Amino acid sequence: MTPDLFGRHRAVLPDWLALYYEDPLEITHGEGRHVWDAAGNRYLDFFGGILTTMTAHALPEVAKAVGEQAGRILHSSTLYLNRPMVELAERVACLSGIPDARVFFTTSGTEANDTALLLATAYRRSNTILAMRNSYHGRSFSAVGVTGNRGWSPTSLSPLQTLYVHGGVRTRGPYAHLDDREFTDACVDDLKDLLGHTRAPAALIAEPVQGVGGFTSPPDGLYAAFREVLHERDILWIADEVQTGWGRTGEHFWGWQAHGQNGPPDIVTFAKGIGNGMSVGGVVARAEIMNCLDSNSISTFGGTQVTMAAGLANLAYLLEHDLQGNARRVGGLLLERLRAVAARVPHVREVRGRGLMIGVELTRPGTDEAAPEAASAVLEEARAGGLLIGKGGGHDTSALRIAPPMSLTVAEAEEGAAILERALRSV
Template identity: 55%
Template structure:
């Protein structure tokens, strides 16, 4: 849609609906109708960006030199406010897991809306919430599992940390280098990625272990078995010198998401869990990005290591874009809090019916198998591209999680400018991807699980073309 010029406004009001000194305000604190943004204003991308910058925090990042406003979607494609359509290979940071406007999800939400109950809170019985919890408890393989719903992955990890520290009567936590677990006070305190650690203050004492990001690890020269042995030896030393004993938990992502889809050797998490087994330390698997079959290999990422954790946290794709998160944990751990607790919005009626529809669709349509098959197409094609494109230092990930490490001419130095250029080049070609990594030099590719074979081929071709352009421009 073309940009519509902003119309003149009465004296005393600010442009684009922001209240000026003389703007009239209704009793509920809203701008009076004449002072609110018009529909044309809301759809004017340039004006919207200025308004965003005026009211949003500076640290709230937007992608692209000219940020997008996405206004509609269907299948695995989205359309922006200028009418341009894109194949979406990032899915709202892995959240639109079954694409856009899936009939089963839309119809479930519409039925709930027609009943008139949009919200009740966890103070009331909710049939859809109980049904969803039963499914998740069963799929988790955690014995005697119980589920607590939240509204996001950050809140889910916050709840898991509360459960673990209360159960163990300790605020000591083990986390992995390169990890990301959320933006709240406690979860920032266990995030091993300084790009996302906005405060050094924390209610927790965190010790960081070697993780899955081997490209720049001090142990990168080791093969899988030697790497795991070195990591476990390092864990033993850290337990002796950096903790006071009685560690509450280890929290780990089976595949590090914001860290750039870094994948540990298959045995690493199992080796850590085995080493900690005799200490009583709980194991939390952060499945906010790896859950629901996205890795293709297993339904929850941690299953690939053979570990049954004490807790799994989840969020993002479960409700197909509706806000939901949660923790599934051993019953004794979940029941261990001394104080009362509720969730005002967690697992609410709309999110719960949407999540049930999404989960049923994922299982009925074998979307885990789809992630495995089409993920192989993307990985194979990008590995072939890496053989001839020096800018592409490493291709990694699992299933429909693909990380592309972009490097300088020496084949090692991080090149965040190249990653930014790839994001712009893919957008120009009609493809949306994401970024990540400690140094901002990783391109993340994570299409919806409903990706088709034709879309996989199309997206791969566009992505490789963009990489070729960026690589050629550097020579």
Template identity: 60%
Template sequence: MAANGSGHAELLARHRAVMPGWLALYYEQPIELAHASGRRVTDREGRTYLDFFAGILTNAIGYDVAEISDAVRAQLDTGVLHSSTLYLIRAQVELAERIAGLSGIPDAKVFFTNSGTEANETALVLATQYRRSDQVLALRNSYHGRSFASMAVTGNRGWSASSLSPVKVSWVHGGYRYRSPFKDLSDADYVRACVADLREVLATTTAGDVACMIAEPIQGVGGFATPPDGLFAAFKEVLDEYGILFISDEVQTGWGRTGEHFWGIQAHGITPDAMTFAKGLGNGLAIGGVVARGDLMDCLSANSISTFGGNPVSTAGAAATLEYLLDHDLQANAAKMGERLIGGLRGIAEQRPAVGDVRGKGLMVGIELVGPDGEPDPKAATAVLEGTRERGLLVGRGGLHGNVIRLAPPMTVTEDEVAEALGILGDVL
């Protein structure tokens, strides 16, 4: 099936000749995905896989979904692929209205971008301008993107290439419980310890007038690290004392993927000042954005536009994706299939000491692999990544130490596909 005689080995050589050396590729022998349908993808050399990583959680509905493809084709048929935000875009306005209503944020306004990185960059601009402060609180083990400011608030040096920063960042405990100094505390005591740490950080490393805290409800690249429910509610009580804004990075946790809630932050019972989103909204189309309180969104005094953000094609496709997700109650399916997946993995883990932790919510599941003394074992994660591919299953990898297998299939995944994945994972582990 290799096009023009170009198989994986030849394409890899060409990739390495012209692409950056720091551009990560999975597998000892990287693959090109050439065809896809449902939850299965086929590589250029004809091998088919069950996809349990969904293009880094982005193909939320799966592949070759008629309703989404039809919406994109209908927009293409108009001939208007692009106009920029200097012109009215009907699909953009309609999608913004829908997201504002779903956000739960009062008087919400929406700004569309092309990625989660750009969304987080925008949120930081808004918060620092609104508060007239360049101080930001972020969580250890976090990931927020690859741009200058979003990289600066990424608490994982493996994904933050520079010590330079446009903002002054102070780091708070709480997101990654498994290797936290507070690991062995009860949920309530863990939250109290993290709140005490937050207060100490504010008192010792900031001037008090901090712009915002930005946090992922579940840390994605950090290995689907999942704090106890209520942590961010306790944090927000402290933030409110200082007038500090709270930004929830929902790039990976949004659109019902956690199963129990539509937005990840809802597990903590609070409404943030702003949320950033991307990935699953476009089901593969490039789209992200910020939804925020109207006064926060309108705080910029200079003009601005977005050349490509919220363009007619991406917003038409995203609107169809969101409609499909809601009409088919994929949040409920994420909850049901996630329970099966997590339960199955915990059963597997009982007989496999190399599995130190199985965690997550809904269809965001992390498997932390450890050595004999509980130390991180990234070599084991590499072996699982390769072993599952050999058996026809695609999974992700992450974590602070590169020792966590990440599972995030499309939200349309079926019981039979979960059982198939569990069988492969059981064999490989």
């Protein structure tokens, strides 16, 4: 890090704009699964700009598509026909699993969730939203209002009435001691009871795997069971796939498919990985929901040509190279390797996740008490060893988050696991 740059950062940017590390890192360039800092140090990247570098750093196919499109036109807004936007919308609609799907592009996951909430509340004529405890949906006024994670909720004010439901965290809370079937039944009973005490909500918004919450998830099928209850009451289901989409979980292309026994969600939101670093987000919904707004709207930057070109090239690369399959295979090996390491480290309470979306929760040894200082120490030690990881969790940020580009090789997975093992043992 250049001290002058850190000082300039602090002088002009908000105090609440978080930076990792005691000595903040300036990343200057990347290639494949590696990045370099301003001092020339190379790191294996196991966080991908917060799950955003989905395929690889400096992927030639994406760089070429961006360069060629930039040489023609960068932007025109949605007031004009836009071929790359239409082409990407066609692909996303087809992949979504939603019948008669319509796609609206945004510039971020926050904006995508904001749009989904607008659609749901307008369609159902209700401002009541169901959300999951320990959830995170973005930093806008409405997205903060449905975020069930105290560390990321700067205000209790909201345009929405939000009711929080059990089920997003399998191994904590009042139902943690139950088996999967009993856990699901208890959460469904809780949902039914909650609905008996409120006016009909517009929608349930839920991450299939909670990202900022530390990569926690319910048993497979829980949201399918919720869906039955919601469908009986005409309540919509919004799947927040900002972190789980595009095959990252390995087993499925979308996280909701682990809960898809009763059909797809009514609305799916996406962002992060589809642009591989370019600002792309979006919403997919049935036509009757997407078209329910009775006023004009546009997007100045959502769907702009250069980001759509990047998304098309990135998605094509992901599908052609079966990166979902790679996430399943390499992610499975990495998960087992880390579980073997954790068995010998008293600070590790749980290693969880699926595909290349893995959480390592740290606690004070012999307790369930969160150890955020241990997570920070491991983050520092991993960096010193040449590995970048993230952290999160609803319990004082005590979970390590591991989500490398989906092209990760077995050798790189082994290398990263070895560095992380040394970092964990140093705590």
